[in-house]
Amino acid sequence: MPALLEMRSITKTFPGVKALDRVTLSVRQGEIHALVGENGAGKSTLMKVLSGVYPAGSYDGEIHYDGALAQFRSTADSEARGIIIIHQELALVPLLSIAENLYLGNELARGGVINWHETNKRTEALLRKVGLTEPPTTLVDTLGVGKQQLVEIAKALSKEVRLLILDEPTAALSESDSQALLDLMLELKAQGVTQIIISHKLNEIRRVADTITVIRDGSTVSTLDATTQAVSEAQIVRDMVGRDMANRYPEREPRAGEMLLEVSNWNVWHPDHADRQVIRNVSFNVRAGEVVGIAGLMGSGRTELAMSLFGRSYGRNISGDVQLHGQPVNVSTVTGAIAAGLAYVTEDRKSLGLVLDETIERNITLANLPAVSSAGVLNMAEETRVAERYRAAMNIRTPSVFQHVVNLSGGNQQKVVLSKWLFAGPEVLILDEPTRGIDVGAKFEIYGIINDLSRDGKGVVMISSEMPELLGMCDRIYVMNEGALVGELSAAEASQERIMSLIVNTQENSHAIG
Amino acid sequence: MQSAETGTVRVQKNFGHYLKTHVRDYGLLFALIAIMLFFQVVTDGTLLRPINITNLFLQNSYIIVMALGMLVVIVSGNIDLSVGSVMGFIGAVAAVMVVQWHWPIYIAMPACLVVGLFIGAAQGYWVAYWKIPSFIVTLAGMLVFRGLSLWLLEGQSVGPFPSNFQALSTGFVPDIFGFERPTPNGTAVSAGIIAAGTIVWLSLRARFRKQQYGMETEPTAFFVARVTIVAGALVFVAYKLATFRGLPNVLISMAVLTVIYAFLTENTVIGRRIYALGGNQKAAKLSGIKTERLTFLAFVNMGMLAALAGLIYAARLNSATPKAGFAVELDVIAAVFIGGASMSGGVGKIVGAVVGAFIMGVMNNGMSIMGIGIDYQQVIKGLVLLAAVCFDVYNKGKQS
Numbered sequence: 001m002p003a004l005l006e007m008r009s010i011t012k013t014f015p016g017v018k019a020l021d022r023v024t025l026s027v028r029q030g031e032i033h034a035l036v037g038e039n040g041a042g043k044s045t046l047m048k049v050l051s052g053v054y055p056a057g058s059y060d061g062e063i064h065y066d067g068a069l070a071q072f073r074s075t076a077d078s079e080a081r082g083i084i085i086i087h088q089e090l091a092l093v094p095l096l097s098i099a100e101n102l103y104l105g106n107e108l109a110r111g112g113v114i115n116w117h118e119t120n121k122r123t124e125a126l127l128r129k130v131g132l133t134e135p136p137t138t139l140v141d142t143l144g145v146g147k148q149q150l151v152e153i154a155k156a157l158s159k160e161v162r163l164l165i166l167d168e169p170t171a172a173l174s175e176s177d178s179q180a181l182l183d184l185m186l187e188l189k190a191q192g193v194t195q196i197i198i199s200h201k202l203n204e205i206r207r208v209a210d211t212i213t214v215i216r217d218g219s220t221v222s223t224l225d226a227t228t229q230a231v232s233e234a235q236i237v238r239d240m241v242g243r244d245m246a247n248r249y250p251e252r253e254p255r256a257g258e259m260l261l262e263v264s265n266w267n268v269w270h271p272d273h274a275d276r277q278v279i280r281n282v283s284f285n286v287r288a289g290e291v292v293g294i295a296g297l298m299g300s301g302r303t304e305l306a307m308s309l310f311g312r313s314y315g316r317n318i319s320g321d322v323q324l325h326g327q328p329v330n331v332s333t334v335t336g337a338i339a340a341g342l343a344y345v346t347e348d349r350k351s352l353g354l355v356l357d358e359t360i361e362r363n364i365t366l367a368n369l370p371a372v373s374s375a376g377v378l379n380m381a382e383e384t385r386v387a388e389r390y391r392a393a394m395n396i397r398t399p400s401v402f403q404h405v406v407n408l409s410g411g412n413q414q415k416v417v418l419s420k421w422l423f424a425g426p427e428v429l430i431l432d433e434p435t436r437g438i439d440v441g442a443k444f445e446i447y448g449i450i451n452d453l454s455r456d457g458k459g460v461v462m463i464s465s466e467m468p469e470l471l472g473m474c475d476r477i478y479v480m481n482e483g484a485l486v487g488e489l490s491a492a493e494a495s496q497e498r499i500m501s502l503i504v505n506t507q508e509n510s511h512a513i514g
Numbered sequence: 515m516q517s518a519e520t521g522t523v524r525v526q527k528n529f530g531h532y533l534k535t536h537v538r539d540y541g542l543l544f545a546l547i548a549i550m551l552f553f554q555v556v557t558d559g560t561l562l563r564p565i566n567i568t569n570l571f572l573q574n575s576y577i578i579v580m581a582l583g584m585l586v587v588i589v590s591g592n593i594d595l596s597v598g599s600v601m602g603f604i605g606a607v608a609a610v611m612v613v614q615w616h617w618p619i620y621i622a623m624p625a626c627l628v629v630g631l632f633i634g635a636a637q638g639y640w641v642a643y644w645k646i647p648s649f650i651v652t653l654a655g656m657l658v659f660r661g662l663s664l665w666l667l668e669g670q671s672v673g674p675f676p677s678n679f680q681a682l683s684t685g686f687v688p689d690i691f692g693f694e695r696p697t698p699n700g701t702a703v704s705a706g707i708i709a710a711g712t713i714v715w716l717s718l719r720a721r722f723r724k725q726q727y728g729m730e731t732e733p734t735a736f737f738v739a740r741v742t743i744v745a746g747a748l749v750f751v752a753y754k755l756a757t758f759r760g761l762p763n764v765l766i767s768m769a770v771l772t773v774i775y776a777f778l779t780e781n782t783v784i785g786r787r788i789y790a791l792g793g794n795q796k797a798a799k800l801s802g803i804k805t806e807r808l809t810f811l812a813f814v815n816m817g818m819l820a821a822l823a824g825l826i827y828a829a830r831l832n833s834a835t836p837k838a839g840f841a842v843e844l845d846v847i848a849a850v851f852i853g854g855a856s857m858s859g860g861v862g863k864i865v866g867a868v869v870g871a872f873i874m875g876v877m878n879n880g881m882s883i884m885g886i887g888i889d890y891q892q893v894i895k896g897l898v899l900l901a902a903v904c905f906d907v908y909n910k911g912k913q914s
Contacts, residue, residue, distance in 0.1 A: 313800060338802040352800055355793035357860055366790055367801040369783045376783050381723065420801070 003064075004029040004194050005163060010049055010061035019045045021218045022061070027163070027211075032185060032195045034209035036202070038240055038467065042218040043198050047165055051085050052078045066162075082162030086152045088171060092140045099123040099136035102155045126154040130184055146177030153184065164188065165196045170204060171299060182208050200297050202233045202504055214239040233504060234497075241467060241496035249472030250444065252451045254491065256475060257288035259326065260459040261342075261428045266320035268308040268483075278304045278315055280484040286428055286459035291450060293474035294463045295499050301483040302463045303347055306430045310344035311337040324427065338367060343426035345417055347433035347463070349410075353417040356406040360398060361387035363405055363416050367424040390419035395445060411442025418449060428459040435469060447473060467496045481506045532733060537909060542854060542869050543740070545902075549873060553880030560883050561876070564758035567751060572683065572830060574875035575764040576601065576823035578868055580846045581853075582775045583819035585867040588850050589779070590812045591792040591859025592641060592648035595843050596655030597820045600633050602839030603659040604824030609672035609834030612679055619679050627821045633659070634817020635810070642809035656843065664836045673833025683829035685763040698753060699760035706752020709769075710745035717741045764826055771819075776864040788812065792859025848895070849874050852902040873898070 005027040012020040020042050027033045035043050048054050050063065052072030063070045065081060072078040075085075092101050099119050108119045123136035130150045140148060149169060156164055166185075170178040178201075185195060185208050199205055205212060212224040212231060221239045224231045268279035279301050286292050294302050307314035309322065311334030322331050322340075329340040337344075346352040354363055364387050365372050372383040387401035394415040398408060405416055414434065421429060431450070435443040450473060453460055464470050470477050477494045479487040479502045487502040553561045560566055580597050587594045604626050611622040637655050641648045691700030717737070724731045731737070755761060779785040790798040791805050799805045828834045853870030855862025874895065881891045 310800070311802075334800060335802045335804065344800065346800065351794070352796050355790050355797055355860065357793055358790070362786065362790075366786075366798070366803075369786060373783050378781050378783060378786060380781070424802075 002029055002067075003027060004066060005050075006064040007046070007050065008062045008064065010046065010059055010063075012045055012049055012054060012059040019218050020049070020059070023215065023218065023220050025213055025220065026223070027194060027196060030189065030192055030194055031210040032189055032197060032208050034205040034212045035196055035198045035215065036200070036205065036212060036236060036240060037215035038465070041215045041240075043215055044167065045218075046215070047085060047167065047196075047198070050078070051075050051083060051165070079159060082160060083165070084156040084159060084161045084163070085165040085167065086149070086156060086169065088168045090145075090148050090152055092148055092151060094141040095139060097137045097139055098127065098134060098143075098151055098154075101140055101151065102126065102136075102158050106159065122158070123154075126157050127151075129157060130154045131180065144177070145172045146174065146180070149173065149177070149181060150184070153188075161193060163194045163196070165198075167198045168200070169197065170199065170201060178204065200503075202236055205236075206231065206233070212236065216240060234501075237497055237500045237504065241500055249469075250448050250451055252291075252454070252473070254290070254475045255454070256290040257457060259285060260288050260290075260324060261286040261461075262321075262323040262326075263309065264321045264323075266305065266309070267318065268304060268315035269317040271314065271316050274316070278483050279308060280482075282320075282480075282483075282485050284478055284485065284488075286461055288427075288457045288459055289454045290476065291454050291460045291462055291474045293470035293477040294461065294480055295467060295470050295477050295503075296465075296480035297503060298465060300480045300503075302480055303432055304483075305480070306344055306432050306461070306463060307346075309337070310334060310342060310430065313344075338424055338426070341425075341427035343367075343421035343424055343429045345421055345429060345431045345434060347436060349413055349417050353420075354405050354413060357404060359402045360391070360396065360405055360408070360416055361401040364390055364401075364419045364423055367420050371423070386423060387419075390423065394419050394449065409438075409442070411438040411445070414438055414442070414446060415449075418446070422453075426458070428461065429453065430461040430463070432463045433465065434462065435464070435466070443469075467499055470494075470499075471496065479503060532736070536732070540736075540740070541905065542852075542866060542873075543743070546869055546873050546876070547743070549876050549880070553876060553883070557880060557883045561880055562754065564754045566879070566883075567754045568758050568762060570872075570875055570879055571762055571765045571768070573879065574871060575683070575762075575768050576827045576830075577842065577845055577849060577875065578768050578871045579771060579819055579823045579826065580816075580842075581849045581867040581871045582771055582864060583816035584846050584850045585853070585855060585862050585864055586775070586779065586788060587648070587812050587816050588847075588855045588857075589792045589859060589862045590788050590809055591795060592809065592812065593847065594637070594648065594652045594655075594813065594816050595847075596633075596637060596652040596659060597816065597823075597846055598839040598842035598844075599656045599659035599663070600630065600817060600820040600839075601824040601827060601842060602834075602836070603633075603663045603666070604630055604821040605828035605831075605834040605838045606663040606666040606672070606836070608679075608825055608828050609675070610666060612675055613672050619676070622679075623682075623825060626825055627818055630817045630819075630821020630824070631814055632817070634814040634820070637817070638810040638813025641813060642806045648813075660840075663834075663838070667834060667836050669836055671833045671835040673831075675829060675832055680829050680832055681763060682767075683764050683826050686759045687761040687763060687766060689760060696757070698756035700756075702752050702756035702760045705761060706749045706756075709752070710748040713745050713748065714741055767822075767826075772864060772868055779864050784808070784811075789860055792861075794860070845874055846871075848899045852899060854906060856906075870902075 003026050005025070007023065007025040009022045009024060010020050011018070011022055023042065023046055025046065037043050049059050052074045055073045056071035070081065093104065096104070102123050103119055108115050108122070120136040127134065127136065130153050132147060132150050132154070134143070134147070140151060143151065169181055173181060182204060185197070189195065197205065197208065206226070210227050212226060214221045214236060216239070224235070262285045264283040266279055266282040267277065270276035270278050282305055284292070296302050304314050308318050309331060312318055312332055313334060322329055324340055331337040331340055331342060350356060355366070361383060365383050369378070372379055372386060384401065390396070391398065391401055396412050396415045396419070398412065405413055408416065434450070435446050438446070450460055450462070462470065462474060471494055475491050477489045477499065478485050479489065479499050481503045486506045489498060550561065580601065584594060584597065607629055608622060608626050611617040611625060612619060637651050640646045640651045687701050689699045689701050693700045721731055721737060779788070787798065787803045788808055790801070790803060791808050795805055824839065827838055831838070849871035850862065850867045851857070851870070852873055853862065853866030853868070855867065877895060877898065878891065881894065
């Protein structure tokens with residue numbers, strides 16, 4: 001079979017980061033091609049290059065599509081050639097009907113007047129193709145996620161798709177919806193639609209994929225042909241995670257002391273969907289001077305666990321016990337959690353961690369203003385002294401502490417957030433993706449700060465999607481999947497393969513049950 | 515101290531740069547001066563006559579009082595459209611209490627402020643705890659309290675008030691030195707000099723502190739010019755007032771409130787938290803700040819100040835009318851935005867809001883003296899508001 005798509009030696013650099021490094025991807029006409037890799041390996045970036053989100057010229061390398069060199073300047077360009085992406089977050093307008101969504105931006109209209117009769121008729125035909133029987137006038141809002149996914153595919157079909165790209169299509173679907181979707185993929189394949197599927201669920205990939213390309217750290221690691229040989233999950237996992245990790249983490253000695261934080265039987269339900277349990281019976285603990293990691297894929301519930309613990313900032317119907325130093329503490333409000341000695345450094349520093357249009361100084365003192373004031377009146381001189389102290393201790397690179405944080409680099413912004421929480425004087429810090437979006441040098445500095453914290457006897461919970469980071473930093477790692485802890489590994493026994501197989505196995509088990 | 519040194523060096527190097535990045539701070543002061551000079555010329559000197567300066571304060575006092583509260587509300591990321599109606603309603607309540615029920619004013623006035631407080635609480639409750647957009651809650655409030663004033667006054671004007679009630683607005687502080695006219699009023703002159711002296715002292719102290727911490731300080735020439743202009747203007751205005759009837763009572767309440775609110779917003783924990791709330795509500799909440807309660811309090815405070823403004827306005831008019839406070843909320847909001855506050859919250863200063871209110875006030879007054887019709891006045895005020903905010907947005911875009 002000839003190749004429909006060939007991406008040759010694609011390199012894409014962002015300021016300070018090489019996201020893709022000479023990646024090659026070859027997709028044959030009419031096959032289902034799976035793209036796998038860890039979070040941040042570069043899968044999404046590659047698909048953005050392909051679809052023209054990053055226009056031709058902003059990357060190096062060549063894309064050959066349908067036998068000719070393709071230079072897409074926008075997504076409209078690539079869509080016109082039949083390349084359509086269905087993103088993980090669905091791009092449907094909830095309060096419009098199925099038909100309206102299907103033809104949004106592509107309305108069947110003459111002189112600006114929409115022909116509703118034709119629109120609904122064609123929609124009906126498209127819905128039948130993807131196995132939906134809903135009337136075209138149904139509001140998308142009233143459909144479940146699985147059916148919304150099918151509507152997205154119908155939308156792609158309405159544009160005469162030749163290459164359909166599905167980004168984690170089953171991540172939010174139930175078992176039966178997932179099966180239906182996979183069946184549809186096979187049916188579309190029979191009709192000649194070439195497809196690329198990005199997924200973490202290896203069993204699903206084995207079911208539908210003809211070829212599997214593994215990407216790691218922005219490079220193609222291997223391309224496995226599943227039509228000629230059987231591909232084992234172990235093989236895929238090994239290719240996904242095997243990487244060199246020498247000297248990327250500062251030296252540290254484990255020095256776990258007395259028990260600090262104990263969480264038991266923590267349960268949380270989704271804030272909008274009362275019947276969806278997000279955290280299931282989670283129990284974990286942290287000792288003084290210990291760095292404890294929580295590993296898991298995106299959407300496994302790590303952030304939800306942390307935020308629900310920190311003053312019930314996420315979720316509803318929260319239940320469970322929290323003890324600090326063996327004493328029960330009330331963490332039902334953020335103020336209470338801070339008073340009890342908890343701090344939560346968010347994964348989303350720009351929208352949840354910082355007041356961007358304020359100075360470094362004012363951000364650092366924000367969580368502990370009483371410490372720089374008396375009788376409610378601020379002592380500005382003391383505030384500046386505090387800020388200067390953290391600037392020096394954290395090595396925040398800035399001309400002055402009166403600089404607005406919006407002007408700082410990601411690494412320095414993260415140091416400001418860390419300063420804020422250290423100034424609040426916590427005993428246990430929950431760090432959620434503490435090195436996301438910052439460069440290698442700043443990462444190393446952040447690791448140093450974390451080690452200093454544990455040396456000072458603080459307990460650190462580190463949530464990260466980067467497994468090497470967890471392996472390099474943590475004394476103990478909990479593995480989380482689908483809202484539950486599925487394993488606990490000591491530093492000695494932990495490896496990327498073991499973590500990944502814990503995650504994959506539980507997914508298989510849950511499928512077996514489903 | 516090394517940082518202090520680098521601070522001074524940078525300042526001297528970047529004279530022009532400083533002006534560029536702080537154009538907003540100076541722009542507001544210059545705009546006020548330019549507008550005053552303009553009207554001084556075109557009105558043949560009427561604008562700065564003692565009687566007119568006195569009138570300027572009397573006419574704008576209630577706008578400034580409400581601008582203080584509105585600044586806090588807008589900084590917190592909300593808006594209050596009901597203040598004009600609330601102000602009118604409180605005037606009506608006062609008229610009923612004082613004129614119809616013959617309550618003594620030392621009971622009626624606090625009672626009115628308490629009513630204002632409850633009105634603010636009633637609106638703030640929905641905004642803070644039910645997350646109803648403030649635009650909608652206060653739009654509703656605007657209609658409700660306009661209607662309630664009509665109902666309370668039965669569509670009639672109610673008055674006159676006893677003279678001790680009127681004194682709130684139209685009274686003057688007696689001369690402590692016992693000077694008789696035409697000798698300038700001693701209280702006013704000495705108050706002007708004390709105020710000017712305080713400004714000079716505070717500015718010097720702030721400047722010294724900034725240098726000590728290596729903060730960017732303004733170039734010396736700018737600093738001297740700015741402080742001289744502000745202090746000089748204070749003395750000048752005080753002298754002018756002294757040659758008429760002295761310090762109006764309402765100027766005292768205005769000045770005291772301005773100082774209190776400037777201190778509250780800039781020097782206290784609660785003030786800082788309101789800026790953080792407006793700057794990034796989620797981050798503020800995750801930093802342990804009780805964002806709901808602060809939003810609620812911002813509205814309670816606004817209600818109380820709107821009530822005070824209502825009392826001042828009724829005392830000045832010497833009657834409560836169903837039309838009192840009509841469309842005043844727009845002048846108040848305009849003053850705050852002209853003063854540099856941001857619609858999205860987190861940005862704005864009390865002093866800016868007060869200067870913004872004066873800019874609006876001088877324009878109203880000057881155009882009226884010139885005999886410009888109310889129709890054109892509205893058009894011009896509207897364009898000035900648009901220009902001020904465009905200027906802000908343009909500057910911000912250039913800086914980032």
